[in-house]
Amino acid sequence: DTGVSQDPRHKITKRGQNVTFRCDPISEHNRLYWYRQTLGQGPEFLTYFQNEAQLEKSRLLSDRFSAERPKGSFSTLEIQRTEQGDSAMYLCASRSTGVGGELFFGEGSRLTVL
Amino acid sequence: AQRVTQPEKLLSVFKGAPVELKCNYSYSGSPELFWYVQYSRQRLQLLLRHISRESIKGFTADLNKGETSFHLKKPFAQEEDSAMYYCALGRDGATNKLIFGTGTLLAVQP
Numbered sequence: 001d002t003g004v005s006q007d008p009r010h011k012i013t014k015r016g017q018n019v020t021f022r023c024d025p026i027s028e029h030n031r032l033y034w035y036r037q038t039l040g041q042g043p044e045f046l047t048y049f050q051n052e053a054q055l056e057k058s059r060l061l062s063d064r065f066s067a068e069r070p071k072g073s074f075s076t077l078e079i080q081r082t083e084q085g086d087s088a089m090y091l092c093a094s095r096s097t098g099v100g101g102e103l104f105f106g107e108g109s110r111l112t113v114l
Numbered sequence: 115a116q117r118v119t120q121p122e123k124l125l126s127v128f129k130g131a132p133v134e135l136k137c138n139y140s141y142s143g144s145p146e147l148f149w150y151v152q153y154s155r156q157r158l159q160l161l162l163r164h165i166s167r168e169s170i171k172g173f174t175a176d177l178n179k180g181e182t183s184f185h186l187k188k189p190f191a192q193e194e195d196s197a198m199y200y201c202a203l204g205r206d207g208a209t210n211k212l213i214f215g216t217g218t219l220l221a222v223q224p
Contacts, residue, residue, distance in 0.1 A: 002159075002197050033211065038117075042118075042157070056211065083214030091158070103212060105158040 002026065004106035006092050012112045013082055021109040025094030032075050033103065034067055036060065042090055045053040049075060050097070072093045082113045116141045119201050120215035127191050128223050134219045135186040136149070137175075137201030146204035147177055147184040148212065153197045160184075171195070191222045 011034050012020050025032045035043035046065070047057045051072040060071040061067075064082075079086055089108040094100040109110045127133055138167040139145060146163040156207060162170045164177040165186060177188045198219050202212040 012161070036134045040123075040216065042120075042202075042216050043212075045211040048211060102163075107157045 004092055004094050004104050005065055006050060006090075006106040006109045008109060009107065010110045012113075012114065013085060014114050016081055018060070018080045019111060020076055021090050021092075021111075023075045023077070023092030023094075023106060025074070025092070026104055027073075029094035029096050029104070031071065031095050031101075032069055033093040033095075034065060034077050037089040037091065037108070039055065039086075046077075079111070082111075084113045087111055087113045116203060116205070116213050117202050118213055118215035120199075120201055120218050122218045123216070124219045126221045126222065126223060129170050129193055130190050133186075133188045133195070133220065133222075135199050135201075135220065137184045137186065137215060138144065139182050139184065139201075139203045141182075141203055141205070143181075143205060145177070147175070147178045149173070149175055149184075149186050150200045150214070152200070158200070178181055191220075192205040193222045193224060196220055196222045 013017055034046040036046055037043045045058050047062050047067050049069040052069050063081045064067045064080045067077045089110050091108045092106045093103040095103050117199050119138045150158050151161040152158045155218040173188045177184050183224050198217050200217045201215040
């Protein structure tokens, strides 16, 4: 499968712990996006990268969240000092540069904070 | 503010019946509109985009700038159409990010 892959698929953690999610985009895609989806809601934009540059961050992304894409390939999303409100599905998507390019989504990483 | 509204959380129809999933948007610029679909236990995937003006799996959607709508339609629903459908808004030809609606669950009964 050469689609977007995310790891881990599920993560259960205790409040206050740190968690990290990894996303491997489609190899030729230089744009990478992180979204968060909670129950009953559509995906909400968190941040996006063009190559290794983080070009936009949502106000949803508090100081406890940090995302990196160090070599312009895979990306990590770290949440420090998790809170119960962080429980959600974290979706990664990638696309190539250009107008109207299709977003390809991964299967998501589900976080449960106890 | 940019916003996408999908007023129906659930739409239940019988096989063979017409389907219309509603989507309204709020955006002052030139919008790009998309429909994404998520089948059970599958990832979110693009169904169609307004700039393509194409029909995918029998679905069509027309952008109505006057009514700021992008409703998804299919004349005869099939059971395999049962899925979660999300309308999404991009900006001005530079879809740096998409704004999604809350989604509509389409349930096609046999």
